[in-house]
Amino acid sequence: MAWRTWYTRATVPxxxxxxxxxVGYNxxxxxxxxxxxxxxxxxxxxxxxLYMGVDWQSQDRNGDESLKVAFGYYYSF
Structure with missing residues (x-):
């Protein structure tokens, strides 16, 4: 499992x-x-x-194939 943080900056195109x-080993x-x-x-x-992301895993912690699709909006003030 990978954890990441999405940082929004005005200088990034x-x-x-x-x-x-x-890759891992169960x-x-x-x-x-x-x-x-x-x-x-x-x-x-x-x-x-505004963002969209897709995660696919050959085996999750239960041994099942996993697909996650996410759409979101980051509001910065």
Whole structure:
């Protein structure tokens, strides 16, 4: 599982993107697992940003395949 923080700054051009991957080993299932994460963000007004992200995992902690799609809005004041 990867944790990340999305920082919005006026000096960063829009659109912004990220691409991340990780490989691990599930000890209980005795199998390798992999995660891929990607996303896009567009600055709307000032430092406010609209974003979309997708995370895919070959095995979550229960051993199941996992797909998460997220849409959001960061409000900066």
């Amino acid at each position: 829009s659109p912004r993107y990220w691409l991340d991957n990780s 000890v209980e299932a005795q199998q390798m697992d992999m995660m891929i994460s990607a996303g896009l963000g567009w600055r709307i007004i000032g430092n406010d940003e």
